[in-house]
Amino acid sequence: MLSRCRWLFSAITAAVLAVGSATAQTPVKAVASFSILGDMVQAIGGSRVSVTTLVGPDGDAHVFQPAPGDAKAVADAKVVFVNGLGFEGWMERLAQSAGFKGQVMVATQGIKPNKMKDEDDAHGHAQGTDAKKDEHEKIDPHAWQDLRNGLVYADNIAAGLIAADPAGAETYKANAAAYKKQLQELDAWVKAEIGAVAKAKRRVITSHDAFGYFGSAYGVTFLAPVGVSTDAEPSAKGVAALIRQIKQQKIKALFVENITNPKLVEQIGKETGVKLGGALYSDALSKPDGPAGTYIKMFRNNVPLLKAAMLGN
Ligand SMILES: [Zn+2]
Incomplete structure (x- = not known):
């Protein structure tokens, strides 16, 4: 009898502990x-x-x-x-x-961090000075x-x-x-979407160099008037070079970013006659009810915009 009582008591204790740990943390x-x-x-x-x-x-x-x-x-x-x-x-x-x-x-x-390479000089940055060279050796975050x-x-x-x-x-x-399983599925989807665009068309202009890793991973060349940090002012020479490149290469994929002032990109659009392709989410999400409320939704928002704009290149 005693042992049965004891058994019952410990069974109840165990049940209480289990409920407690599932709810009251x-x-x-x-x-x-x-x-x-x-x-x-x-x-x-x-x-x-x-x-x-x-x-x-x-x-x-x-x-x-x-x-x-x-x-x-x-x-x-x-x-x-x-x-x-x-x-x-x-x-x-x-x-x-x-x-x-x-x-x-x-x-x-x-x-393995990406660093800004010298060939990014062709991406609209001013060339030549030591200060600019230092900027190119910055680590891309x-x-x-x-x-x-x-x-x-x-x-x-x-x-x-x-x-x-x-x-x-x-x-x-x-x-x-x-x-991670969701991210892997998303990665495969991004590869398929971008892969459907001819390689020669995969050129995109954004506000600042936020898409270097995206570019390396999915085979897109991103060009930007501002470097890997938004705290640097774009140089007039760099912006002029970028505008020339957009005209020469007939690039039509031009985007503002949700975190940066759209003025510079809008001005580039005006000077090149290129219509803006919308806003990409680069360094921050939208509000929860917006188009890029999560990391996953950010890709679901950006990739179709990028694809549509690149197909127009
Ligand atoms: Zn950034």
């Missing part, structure tokens, strides 16, 4: 530096994680200036995710001023635009979440595996 507080990364962290963290994104929809992380609220979010976080590769030059100081003692996880860890890199982001995010919340390891691993 306080979400792990994570901070992501920008919206694209924030979406990926949320996708892999699921309901175990609450994500605060510092640079929100349509925001430009290159030139972001943190506010006091951002320091508070970082101070409260268990784990902070950044892109790295020089994208968030402001993060180190922010983490310091917030007194953040946790781990800053770099999502691009293990990715926009690694997320290649979906194979997205797989690395997913693994790094999962590792960061597991370090912050070991009890959720199985959940994070399962979520990351499911997410």
